[in-house]
Amino acid sequence: MAELGELVTFSNGRARPAAGARYRTYGANGVIGTSGEFNAGPRSTVVGRVGSYCGTVHYSPDRCWVTDNAIIATARDGVNPRYVHYLLKRLDLNRYRIGSGQPLLTHAILNGLPVPRLGRAEQDAAASVLGALDDKIEVNGRIAAAGDALVRARYDEAAAVAGAVIAIGELGDLVRRGVPPQRIGRDENYIALEHMPKRHMWLSTWTDASGVTSAKRRFAAGDVLFGKLRPAFHKVGLAFVDGVASSDILVVRAKDADRRGWLLAALASDDVVAHACAVSDGTRMPRARWQDIAAFTVPWPGDGAARAFGGFAAALARRVEAAASESAALAKLRDALLPELIP
Structure with a gap:
């Protein structure tokens, strides 16, 4: 030692x-x-x-x-x-x-x-195996970041030439279904604000609900989660799994699945987040309200273009989800190998 x-x-x-x-x-x-x-x-x-x-x-x-x-x-x-x-x-x-x-x-x-x-050879072997796993996780993270940037860029391009506007509330509905803690399973997926990265539209991190002690909001895979507490933190993303969310998060469900991509990109846009900040209630702990977000209008490229954009965003989301799932498996393997390689 x-x-x-x-x-x-x-x-x-x-x-x-x-x-x-x-x-x-x-x-x-x-x-x-x-x-x-x-x-x-x-x-x-x-x-x-x-x-x-x-x-x-x-x-x-x-x-x-x-x-x-x-x-x-x-x-x-x-x-x-x-x-x-x-x-x-x-x-x-x-x-x-x-x-x-x-x-x-x-x-x-x-x-x-x-x-x-440990001798240098043992150090090198442990670092090589564990590092290879983390390097692949890092590559998957870059895939997600590139997908986020590409969706935003395509949205901005389409928005710049859009000939109409549409209210957010015409694209999605607020899911108001609350769940008391006694009806939340310990193994259910739970997303709180700390699991939502800033200005990143893919939600690939969550925990189990074993520590939940208060009422939450039920969400489904494909819903858009919008962090209403301190909206300036720009926490908006697409859920890949079913689960329950913190009461500080708005759960928004697309009215039409083919328009989900446009809803996601719009809610995650700088304009919508800036509006949510401007109309939030409170000073130290500002909170955005759904009625203010729902009434806000965003560019509308027309139904056909919005559906085509939705297909593009959905394909990227599937690729990012697969990468996130692989990263979770790699992280689990890394954590299992760590005590074996470094006693």
């Missing part, structure tokens, strides 16, 4: 990165933006230092900026940098946090953790 500090050096990130888009910026829970400068070298591991994401672990293959909510972990000479990433994931660092109101990880805690002393 060895102490973690024999394999890894730790340094704190810094606040307020320089403006720019050259490098990714990491906070305690992963990428949060971009920066014009970097303070961590390639193949660094980023560890959540403070707060609710204390102990989370992310890997950056490239130079990046790390904020002061996180710690930069750098492999010492002779240690495989990607192995360090998986070693830190294996340690489940959140259990070593101190403090209750504001959880914290310190360098002293990290440096003293006991870890296995």
